[in-house]
Amino acid sequence: MKSDISTNFDSAKESAAVFAIYEGRILLKRYQFEGIWCCGATMGKFLKNSEDPTQELIKLEKEELGIDLPPKYICAIVSYINKPKPDGRVRLTSSIYLLEISEGIKSKIKKDPQHRWMKVEEVNNSKEIREDDKFIFTRILEQKYNDIVLDVDQMEKWAKAKLLGWKEA
Numbered sequence: 001m002k003s004d005i006s007t008n009f010d011s012a013k014e015s016a017a018v019f020a021i022y023e024g025r026i027l028l029k030r031y032q033f034e035g036i037w038c039c040g041a042t043m044g045k046f047l048k049n050s051e052d053p054t055q056e057l058i059k060l061e062k063e064e065l066g067i068d069l070p071p072k073y074i075c076a077i078v079s080y081i082n083k084p085k086p087d088g089r090v091r092l093t094s095s096i097y098l099l100e101i102s103e104g105i106k107s108k109i110k111k112d113p114q115h116r117w118m119k120v121e122e123v124n125n126s127k128e129i130r131e132d133d134k135f136i137f138t139r140i141l142e143q144k145y146n147d148i149v150l151d152v153d154q155m156e157k158w159a160k161a162k163l164l165g166w167k168e169a
Helices: 053-065 131-141
Strands: 013-022 025-033 036-040 043-046 072-082 089-100 115-119 148-153 162-168
Touching (some): 013 053, 013 131, 043 053, 053 089, 131 148, 131 162
Antiparallel strands (some): 072 089, 148 162
16 A cells, blocks of 8 residues: 555654564564655554553554553654655654563564564664664664654655754753
């Protein structure tokens, strides 16, 4: 299914995302945007005002992976995204959660060709992962759970977003 992410980022938004980790590996999900495949967060969603991020992520885990473990909140990421007009500069606040998977739980995850595990040491050299995602993955894998602010340029294609800068919040 081809999708245009610009319809999701047309105003300030709040989202929640969960990263699944198992023995030095991170679970990746492939998303197709603009006719190419790239890896993003394991699972995530935009939130409405009344939605509880933890409960929404548990529902998403159940749907995507077939498990329903409560993830652990680890940090917030505020992204300022430069987009072409009419959107311009958009603010996205993301609550980031971690799901540490045991061998027993890993065996219960439903098989999906759009999911795969990647070794920690492969993240920074991967051509499938966006630059801003590499930064986020690396901090999570190194257990640097401080809130951060990202400045991201999406003036070209979504999949080719550039990380312009970052700071700890």
